[in-house]
Amino acid sequence: MELKIQNLTKSFGSQIALSHISLELTAGCVAVLGPNGSGKTTLLRCLATLEIPNSGQLWFDGYPYATHLQLLRSQMGYLPQELNLPDHLTIRRLLNYLAILKKSSHSEQIEDLIYALGLGKVANNPLSSLSNGQMRLLGIAQAFLGKPTLLLLDEPTRGLDIEEKQRFFSLLRQHVASRLVLYSTHDPQDINQKADRVIILYRGQVVFFGEVGDLNPSDRIDPKSHNNHNSCNQFFTSVIKGLEY
Amino acid sequence: MDYEPDEIIYQRVLTGDRQQLALLVDRYYPLLLAFLIRITGQIQLSEDMVQETFVRLLKYKGIAPAAFRPWVYRIALNLVRDYFRSALLWREIQLEPIKEQQEAKWRVEDDVENSINQESLTRKAVFLLQHLPLPQREVIILRFYHDLSLEEIADVTGVPLGTVKSRLYRGLQLARKILEREEVKLDEKG
Amino acid sequence: MKKDDFWLLDGLSEEQRDELGDLNGLINVLESYTLPEPQRENRDRLLDSIIPYLPKSNIYRQDLKSWLRLIRSQWVMFETSFWVAGLLVLLLGFFMSFLEGREMLPLVLLVLSPLLSASGVVYVFRPETRTLNELEILTATHPVELLIARLTMVLGFNVLIAFALMLAIHLEGTQIMLGRLVLAWLGPLLTLCGLALYITLRWGVLVGVVLPLGLWGGLVMLGWREALLRSMEGMNPVSWLTLMIGSSNTVLIASVVTCLLGLGLLLLAWKTVAGESYTWNLKSRI
Numbered sequence: 001m002e003l004k005i006q007n008l009t010k011s012f013g014s015q016i017a018l019s020h021i022s023l024e025l026t027a028g029c030v031a032v033l034g035p036n037g038s039g040k041t042t043l044l045r046c047l048a049t050l051e052i053p054n055s056g057q058l059w060f061d062g063y064p065y066a067t068h069l070q071l072l073r074s075q076m077g078y079l080p081q082e083l084n085l086p087d088h089l090t091i092r093r094l095l096n097y098l099a100i101l102k103k104s105s106h107s108e109q110i111e112d113l114i115y116a117l118g119l120g121k122v123a124n125n126p127l128s129s130l131s132n133g134q135m136r137l138l139g140i141a142q143a144f145l146g147k148p149t150l151l152l153l154d155e156p157t158r159g160l161d162i163e164e165k166q167r168f169f170s171l172l173r174q175h176v177a178s179r180l181v182l183y184s185t186h187d188p189q190d191i192n193q194k195a196d197r198v199i200i201l202y203r204g205q206v207v208f209f210g211e212v213g214d215l216n217p218s219d220r221i222d223p224k225s226h227n228n229h230n231s232c233n234q235f236f237t238s239v240i241k242g243l244e245y
Numbered sequence: 246m247d248y249e250p251d252e253i254i255y256q257r258v259l260t261g262d263r264q265q266l267a268l269l270v271d272r273y274y275p276l277l278l279a280f281l282i283r284i285t286g287q288i289q290l291s292e293d294m295v296q297e298t299f300v301r302l303l304k305y306k307g308i309a310p311a312a313f314r315p316w317v318y319r320i321a322l323n324l325v326r327d328y329f330r331s332a333l334l335w336r337e338i339q340l341e342p343i344k345e346q347q348e349a350k351w352r353v354e355d356d357v358e359n360s361i362n363q364e365s366l367t368r369k370a371v372f373l374l375q376h377l378p379l380p381q382r383e384v385i386i387l388r389f390y391h392d393l394s395l396e397e398i399a400d401v402t403g404v405p406l407g408t409v410k411s412r413l414y415r416g417l418q419l420a421r422k423i424l425e426r427e428e429v430k431l432d433e434k435g
Numbered sequence: 436m437k438k439d440d441f442w443l444l445d446g447l448s449e450e451q452r453d454e455l456g457d458l459n460g461l462i463n464v465l466e467s468y469t470l471p472e473p474q475r476e477n478r479d480r481l482l483d484s485i486i487p488y489l490p491k492s493n494i495y496r497q498d499l500k501s502w503l504r505l506i507r508s509q510w511v512m513f514e515t516s517f518w519v520a521g522l523l524v525l526l527l528g529f530f531m532s533f534l535e536g537r538e539m540l541p542l543v544l545l546v547l548s549p550l551l552s553a554s555g556v557v558y559v560f561r562p563e564t565r566t567l568n569e570l571e572i573l574t575a576t577h578p579v580e581l582l583i584a585r586l587t588m589v590l591g592f593n594v595l596i597a598f599a600l601m602l603a604i605h606l607e608g609t610q611i612m613l614g615r616l617v618l619a620w621l622g623p624l625l626t627l628c629g630l631a632l633y634i635t636l637r638w639g640v641l642v643g644v645v646l647p648l649g650l651w652g653g654l655v656m657l658g659w660r661e662a663l664l665r666s667m668e669g670m671n672p673v674s675w676l677t678l679m680i681g682s683s684n685t686v687l688i689a690s691v692v693t694c695l696l697g698l699g700l701l702l703l704a705w706k707t708v709a710g711e712s713y714t715w716n717l718k719s720r721i
Contacts, residue, residue: 001249050569061249071260074575075253084566088514100508101574101581103308103501142570149253178250256575261491270482279470292477296484303488306498370468373461388443389465395446414451417443421461 001027001061001149003047003180008056010042017042019204021056029176031191031212032184034201040184041081043201044152047182048078060150074102077148079139079156087128091119091138094127095145102146113141116174117167132159140168144175151175153183157190169194251313258303270299276391277321283386284325286375294324315393315400322383322401329379369427373420381416384409497580505576505584512559512585518592521551525596529603540607541616541677544600546655548593549623550648553631555589557644560635578708586632586701593624612681618690619680625697627651632704 008021018039032040045051047058049069058065060072085094095110114123117137122130130138136159143151157165172181172194182199185191191198191212200208251272257265277298281291298321310316374382383402387393395413399406440458444451497505528543560568571581597620601613627647635643662672679686 048573050572068260070575070577071257071262073573074256076573078570078573080566080569082566086512086514086564086567089511093511097508097511098570098574100504101571101576103575104311146574149249259490261489263486263489266486266489267482270478270485274478274481275473278473282470283468292481296481299481299485300488303485303490307501308504366464366467367469369464373464374468385465390468410446414447414455417455417458417461421455421458424461424464 001178001180002059003150004057004059005047006057008043008046008053008058010039010046010051010053016204018046018053021204021206023199023206023209025180025182025197027178027180028196029172029181029183029194030197030199031195032182032199032201033186033188033191034184035186037203038201039204040186040201041154042204044078044154044182044184047150048076048152049073050078072150075149077143077145077151079143079153081154081158083135083139085127085135087126089127090125091123091127091130091141094138095142098142098145104146109145109147110141113144113171116171117141118164133161133164136160137164137168140171144171147175147179149179151179151181151183153181155185156183157185157187252309252311255302255309255313266303269302273299273317277317280318280386280391281321281325283374283390284322284379284382285328286371290328294321294328297324312397312400315397318387318391318393318401319403326379369424372427373423376423377416377419380404381412381419384412385416385420388413502584505580506587509584509588512564513588517555517558521555521592521596524551525600528600535673539673540600540604541619541680542673544597544604544616545620545623545680548597548600548620549627549651551596552589552593552624553627553647553651554644555593556586556628556631557635557640559585559589560640560643579705582705582708586628590624590628597624615681615687615690618694619686622690622693622697623651623654626693626700627697629697629700629704633700633707636704636707 003023003025005021005023005025008018009016010018021043032043034040042051046053049065049072060075063072065072089097091114092110095113096107099107099110114120117140119134119137119141122134127135127138136156140153140156143153156168160168172183175181176194183190183195195212197210198208198212199206249268251269254265254269254272258269274295277295278291281294282288285291285294298317301320302317374386377385380402384398387398387401388395393401395406395409399409402409404412440455440462443458443462444455447455524547528547529540532539532543572578601616604616605613627650630650631643631647634646658676659672662676665675666672
């Protein structure tokens with residue numbers, strides 16, 4: 001299983017979001033890190049076929065994106081950065097609906113996902129009544145539906161409390177075998193949970209791609225740090241400075 | 246090299262991918278052929294049924310079940326059942342349990358006998374299987390030679406799990422009796 | 436791998452296992468029944484024989500049961516309030532014809548049907564479904580299949596309403612040829628639906644709502660204005676309109692043309708959806 005990205009470039013008007021990105025990723029879990037505006041969402045959306053790049057080529061499992069769009073879409077799971085869903089739906093109805101579209105007969109999987117993510121009590125409530133964390137977990141559940149081979153999760157831990165984060169990473173650990181998972185985050189603490197590789201984006205370019213262990217330990221964020229925002233900025237500053245040298 | 250799940254391979258086959266079809270054939274042709282030969286005892290018939298199984302897979306337009314493997318066996322088994330339902334052999338093989346046959350003889354279907362190694366054990370195995378009622382034969386072959394779980398066998402055969410267990414038990418019981426009876430006869434002859 | 440009786444008997448009760456006893460002899464016999472690997476040429480022959488059955492495309496590759504399942508699944512897109520609003524509009528139409536007389540019924544059908552259809556089409560693409568649309572794209576269901584399912588639901592609902600109205604018209608004994616009436620409502624319905632769908636797909640929901648419904652509103656007003664002018668000549672406007680629908684060849688020709696136009700617009704929308712899926716080409720500038 002291999003995702004191959006060659007010279008990917010995407011711009012919105014004069015704003016360059018991604019610049020000449022080339023990567024080869026095999027099965028496993030890859031964290032995509034970067035400060036806001038670094039191109040994480042754009043990269044994931046391009047891989048999810050929701051944005052058309054300006055140039056470059058993409059292949060998954062040897063299938064070019066350009067000629068096997070429908071096939072590749074049927075093998076993906078995607079969590080958008082923003083979830084804007086009809087309020088009148090319930091968790092169960094939405095998941096059942098998407099399972100039908102995915103031509104998946106995994107009705108048991110729906111229940112497993114609901115309970116693994118702790119959504120059992122609210123599964124029949126309208127989406128308008130869910131908290132931000134619960135909506136995010138719903139988004140994660142639908143991404144895992146149908147057991148896709150390529151999972152693209154845009155900031156899955158955003159808005160999740162500690163317990164909800166643990167549920168997510170536990171689900172990830174169960175499902176990562178024989179799959180490629182890319183999840184973006186701007187919180188360096190998240191990479192310690194499961195990722196075996198890290199991509200760091202900065203201003204639309206890949207400034208680091210490698211094993212988690214290759215990151216300088218001094219660059220790692222202090223989990224006890226209370227001022228997370230500053231810690232994140234410090235982290236990126238130090239990593240980028242380190243890489244520049 | 247990663248082993249792609251059958252379900253993914255099948256999905257790709259449905260988009261017209263020849264390479265993936267070849268991969269699917271490589272995976273399932275030997276398995277299905279062996280399954281069908283052991284059940285029917287006929288090689289050419291089994292080859293025809295394997296082909297028909299793949300054709301049905303390619304023509305299928307519904308939603309593929311979550312588990313591909315039991316589904317493929319189910320398609321093949323349905324072909325076997327259709328065959329036996331219409332064949333004259335049906336009565337002889339299915340409705341006369343071996344215990345009612347006073348003079349059981351080692352009977353081996355000709356083309357299997359000509360094609361496989363003729364160790365006496367193998368002949369006994371072929372004889373045993375051909376003299377089990379079809380429902381029990383199905384379960385024993387799927388369990389013993391194809392390592393399917395009892396739940397998967399229930400899925401393949403379309404009967405409840407309890408029935409599968411009962412068929413497994415009675416099939417093994419009958420098989421052991423056939424074996425013992427024939428070994429006693431051989432001892433007496435010797 | 437040598438099998439043992441423990442594995443073989445897994446799932447049976449203790450009592451059954453005891454009764455079966457030692458099965459090693461049986462296992463030895465069964466294990467001896469090995470079969471050679473199939474020959475390469477047989478495998479190649481099999482592959483050659485099944486290649487003609489390889490699907491060329493998996494779009495629209497569903498049996499009727501799957502299609503019905505997909506169409507039924509579209510129910511989740513529509514809130515109860517949507518159906519209630521549609522029925523209320525219909526009841527309003529009935530009420531008006533009750534007040535104004537039975538001749539009003541055909542006009543109610545003509546004016547409301549296209550309106551409800553176009554509204555239904557645009558409703559499905561409302562902004563709050565945007566993320567859901569993205570999630571729908573990333574499934575095994577082709578966007579064209581989804582489009583067909585949605586249109587079937589929206590048009591199906593409207594056709595049912597229209598037939599209910601036509602039944603009422605027929606039972607009321609209104610003097611109008613039903614065949615001409617069918618064409619007169621079907622043409623605008625298909626055109627407005629096709630227009631709303633195509634515009635929504637290309638330029639978004641706002642334009643998709645305003646343009647077709649504005650156009651329709653304008654046409655209805657023009658028609659009513661013409662009818663009012665006739666009333667100055669002593670003819671009841673409603674009667675005049677009913678007469679036009681039932682006997683005017685101009686109206687008949689216009690109905691047929693709008694039917695064809697509507698089908699053309701729906702086909703264009705279809706191609707747009709299919710095209711967007713398959714023209715996602717990456718241009719390498721290397």
